[in-house]
Amino acid sequence: MTEIVYVLTNEAMPGLVKIGCTQNDLAGRVRGLFQTGVPLPFEVFYACEVQDCKFVEKQIHDAFGDHRVSKSREFFRIAPERVKAALLIGAKAEIKIGDEIFEGLPDIKETASEMKAEVEAAKRRARFRLEMIGIKPGTELQLEKSPSITCKTLDENNQVEFGGEKLSLSRAALKAINSLGYNWDAVSGPWEWMYQGKRLDEIRREIEDEAD
Numbered sequence: 001m002t003e004i005v006y007v008l009t010n011e012a013m014p015g016l017v018k019i020g021c022t023q024n025d026l027a028g029r030v031r032g033l034f035q036t037g038v039p040l041p042f043e044v045f046y047a048c049e050v051q052d053c054k055f056v057e058k059q060i061h062d063a064f065g066d067h068r069v070s071k072s073r074e075f076f077r078i079a080p081e082r083v084k085a086a087l088l089i090g091a092k093a094e095i096k097i098g099d100e101i102f103e104g105l106p107d108i109k110e111t112a113s114e115m116k117a118e119v120e121a122a123k124r125r126a127r128f129r130l131e132m133i134g135i136k137p138g139t140e141l142q143l144e145k146s147p148s149i150t151c152k153t154l155d156e157n158n159q160v161e162f163g164g165e166k167l168s169l170s171r172a173a174l175k176a177i178n179s180l181g182y183n184w185d186a187v188s189g190p191w192e193w194m195y196q197g198k199r200l201d202e203i204r205r206e207i208e209d210e211a212d
Helices: 026-033 053-063 080-087 106-125 169-178 200-211
Strands: 003-009 016-023 043-049 075-077 140-143 146-153 159-162 165-168 193-195
Touching: 003 026, 003 053, 003 080, 016 026, 016 053, 016 080, 026 043, 043 080, 053 080, 140 169, 146 169, 159 169, 165 169, 169 193, 193 200
Parallel strands: none
Antiparallel strands: 003 016, 003 043, 016 075, 140 146, 140 193, 146 159, 159 165
């Protein structure tokens, strides 16, 4: 029996991750989650074998409890990289599955393709820009993980100066975080950089909530 804890993302649910566990069949679990009411299949951001998946799942849920969307659901508003970093502490081995988990289910693949196109269009319309939250060129931002690490905004389109380079907000965040000893492949710039003690993504959400 393989004890697995997983971190799932879904393009239809930006900013949210699902943290759960299963025994043996990760692919079957991912397929089973693609049901009516979920427009796109979940994608495995990270999954690993652990000694006791129920125990590890509970510890991770407790550790990130303040980011939980609902007490009765396994969804968290948090960067998936943070959850992966926590799981690496007790991981025995990484578990990977390929896109073939949906082979033989043409309706799912066709629907997913159509929905992804719609989601990508929506993401382009609502792509994060510094001007959305009133941040002007020349503003200093702090890295949430280590506020002594800073960058300076260069324009409204997420370009910043970091380490003497002109980089995108996300690229600068990735370099900054990996300089701390991490080995992440990707990060969300608006989630990792702060302004006046708040993540840029949090500021955006506050503004959007006020406008609703």
